[in-house]
Amino acid sequence: MVFLGGQVLPGNVGRAILGPFADQRAVDALNHSLGVDRPLLVQYGSWIWNFLHGDMGTSYVFRAPVAPFVVDALGNSMKLALIAFVLVVPIGILGGVVAALNLNRPLDRIISLGGLSVTVLPEFVTGIILILIFGVWLRWLPIAAAWPKGAGFLTQIYYLILPSLPLFLVLFGYIARMARSGMIEALDSDYTRTAVLKGLTWRTVIWRHVLRNALLPTITVIATQTGYLIGGLVVIETLFRYQGIGSLIFTAARGKDFPMLEAGILTIGIVYAVATLAADFLYSVLNPRIRLGAEQ
Amino acid sequence: MSAVQTTSPAQDDMRRRSPLADVFYSLLRSRTFLVGLAIVLFWVACALFGERFVPYDPLADDIIDALAPPSREHWFGTDQIGRDVFSRVIVGSRDILTVAPLATLFATVAGTALGLLTGYFRGIVDDVVSRILEAFMAIPGVIVALLAIVALGTSKTTVIVVIGLSFAPIIARTVRSAVLTERELDYVAAAELRHERALYTMFVEILPNVIPPILVETTVRLGYAIFAVATLSFLGFGIQPPSPDWGLSISSNYGMISGGFWWTVLFDALAIASLVIGVNLVTDGVQGAFND
């Protein structure tokens, strides 16, 4: 589908690259050398075939193989996304749990409304505000995610804190909200009442009976957020001038560099599919009703 | 420990207030809703009438006075070609408040129709359409938008269509699942037992009952539409110059941020933030009112 999008929509690739004033013969020649004058299906078949063998095609703009660009960018994006995820998952869940345990009290209102508010802010807005505060006024953090060559692990993280914060904020509200509603449902359930009336300590009730059931839906939702994350990366990487998959796609889209665009998007598709599968797997491992459904 | 409902079946022979009035009254009692509504109405007023009241023409440049910090003449300072930031922020609400609601409306209408059809007919229609929608949703929205805009070129209409199309499946999914639940209720069987036409059953019997989730989803989507329009403008794929649009302004000014010209971006950012938060407070209120 992505491939079709890239191929059908732009019309004439050679014309798009060389511009409207180029000689028609030059356009044809370029088209031929790029292989875009072959029937679509043939192009598609060979593209997929090559992709699976690590050959993602040749960039129209750089006139160089796409693969190294994509692999580098993916690695960079993963770093950024991982930092955001590692921070947000535990903190988001904790926020939701704390809110639910203090239902309708001030703490809950703060977390709920605060979370709700930061979730809906576009990343570039929070990004700008954070840059102003921490980068421009306080000068605590670097405003561009470009670390010196050969920087160590910790330095890289230092450079990535600011870019990961907008992602964190968007995800935080989302995860906290899910966790909160899951917790409320579990706390209100009959099985929690059973557990309390057994005389178990509050700790045991929460840890053994409530949390597991409460967080099940949240866990699935977290994995589906990879889809969102990719959109967020496009913006964040542009704003912070970071060489990730998001900015790669963005640049490719602006420059109409279709092989690059296609490769980037297909890569994302694969990442997305893997994440979704992992979520399904995790969910079924944690939920006996699905795991053992066949026995019923 | 759930709250107990007091609508015990035999408590009285009739309840005085209609359900819709209940929703309305609980909205009026909700502080979040009222605050959100006030913010949104403020920006709507700016979009409609702002141009008449702002001190400067938001598009008029004044190179001599470029990049002036906030002062009595220019409350929010001026940008790199000397345009008054305050005027631009006020008037900048116009495009986004046209494009985002239209996109949402488009998505709601298309999504509702799709959701009703797939939920009502189930079977093959549902399978095929749902698969396509799922595949569509599997691609991150920004990517869809990028591709489509690259292909179709940038214009407000494109942005509306693109955002509308990428939100429609989400609304369709919400509507479909609500319709699937309604479909199982006996009033649908009762309609079949009167030989009602499918369209009657869909639009007269089922549709009114799925309005609450549609309404909630629409307000949620409106928030995200604003999010999306602002983001696309920031990336240069949305609203085009010389509009004083907020996202666009940030996009053209944030390069100078390290130079300390914070006023060229901060107020636009805050404007977006307040609008989006306002819409979401409204959403939260609406959601709460329907859940009570």
Next chain:
Amino acid sequence: MTERNALELKDLSVAYRVAGRNRAVLRNVNLTIKTGEAYGLVGESGCGKSTVALSVVRYLPRNGSITGGSIALDGKDVMKLDSEALRRARADSVSMVYQDPGKALNPSLRIDRQLTEIFELAGITGQAASDKAIAMLNRVRISDPASVMQRYPHQLSGGMQQRVAIAMALANDPSMLILDEPTTGLDATVEAEVLDLIEQLRRELSASILFISHNLAVVSNMCDRVGVLYAGMLVEEGSTKDVFNDPRHPYTVALLRCLPRGGQRKDQGRLDTIPGFLPGIGVAIKGCAFADRCALADDRCRTELPPLYDLGGRLSRCFHHHKAQALPRATPSDVAPAPKPAGAPVLRVAGLNKTYGNPGHPLRAVKDVSLDLRPGETLGLVGESGSGKTTFARLLLGLVPPDDGGTIELEGRALAPRLENRSDDQIKAMQIVFQNPDSALNRSHSIRHLIGRALKRLAGLSGKALEARLNDLVRSVRLTERHLAVKPRQLSGGLKQRVAIARAFAGDPRIVVCDEPTSALDVSVQAAILNLLADLQSKEDVSYIFISHDLGVVRYLSDKIAVLYLGRIMEFGPSEPVFSGPHHPYTEALLSAVPELDRSKSSRIRLDGETPSAANPPTGCVFHTRCPRKIGAICETLEPELSESEPGHTIRCHIPYIELMELQSLKSEARESSLQRRRVERSTA
């Protein structure tokens, strides 16, 4: 009177906070449960029964609070306990079992974990805890407890889940056991098993019991003493026998009259009803709460709250307790003589089948059903969940297409299997009243629209004629003009069901399917709906197909009975012979599972095991796996035919009719004589 009471409520008042106001749900409730006693609390929905239970364990909903009085468990004031002491009390001395065991057990933990954690509280861990857990499961008569320990709740049937819940409640050997509707929602035979179990455990254990139920018969069989709650107030209390046989409060009197009892039938008179409605929660009540609905009430009743009169070991909150039983009927009993069902059958069904699932793994929901129904007759469909009652009804209506081959004839003409192929005349001739009016009535439409649309589509009316007929119809179901403008949500359950009935009658139907039309309603409302159905039938000569799990209700309304099991008719015949026997062993078991007010604790016929799955029915007679009268190998290999025992009465059993008669007459004679004895006792009392 020095013995310590297991539970003592003094002036307990509880309120729920709704829309910023406190609304009283319990008003000064006093009650005492002695050690070892089983106390029943009855009342209709909304009267505060469950609130009593939740107050005792201090687990009120978030918006609920105790506004006055005290609760003493084993002499300890529950309300003064700090959280740790409260936890200890829950762990040591009080346990609770409630409705819907599927939700009461944690879905993501094995039974093992959920049971052993209770013993761990007492310091028993590891193997010792497991052993105790297994012993507990044995105690609640779970066969193969070791394997049950390893399962998750969703892998157990409803009856098993409730046994596990009971095992959990009894694991700490509590002194007080609260049972809140523990068998509501379970099938009749399963309910009977669970009640038997509770009965036996009561004898083995020392626990005192607070038994809460809307079902008077269940309480009468289980409890020593009973309290009647009305609008959050205790209105009558006394020994079970006294209260149910000789009630002294008009509400109790009226409640008992609402139940179809002792085989009462529609042609023997209408049920009594209770006019009016329960006062809303939190309404300020001056005087007696029941006064508005009581024919005995005078000015004093309306202005002055009656005290709880002590009538020698029993209490009644009524100024007129001495003449409570003289309460005039709210609905006259006399009935117009019903036209005798006559003429050609209005409905004839032959060889109807419905198979779900894929061909390799068929699920036969309805198998080879044949029957007929004459005008003005009611056919009662009886059977447990999964027996195919509702599927059969949907097949008749055309909502679900049957398998090829069977036929449905309406007034002599074959009906198309699918609804869309039936003519408008055929459609209006067969309508349905669904179980749940909330689901059956479109909540977005006004009552006027709901009924008007049916009149337009089914009766083809419009304009003035529609308006006139609408008013007639509304009156005939005893609704009034002012109900027309509102939405269903603004009406009570009983009124909603009347709207549904009006809609079904819009096109002058020949047959109305009633699918559990009263099972969501309180008994007083149920009585009014049953009366209405009976009245409409004698006026309109309409036939009913009446589905219900409540055999008393079925018996009241039905002329013919079909007993279904796993989609097959096990017995079919006129109502009286089917109920009085001799009958199919399954019918026998169903009947004996029904808790009855007027029956002393005679031995029940217990059915072993679970209802098999229709996807994998037993060979031979499908009932042989649970049949208490199984005669041998033939039952396992050969499915018996439906054979005629008397004219019009057919039974699907290998045991010859004569033998069934002998087998079952012994028991019914015993029953007769015990009834006789009780009647003598009562009249001498």
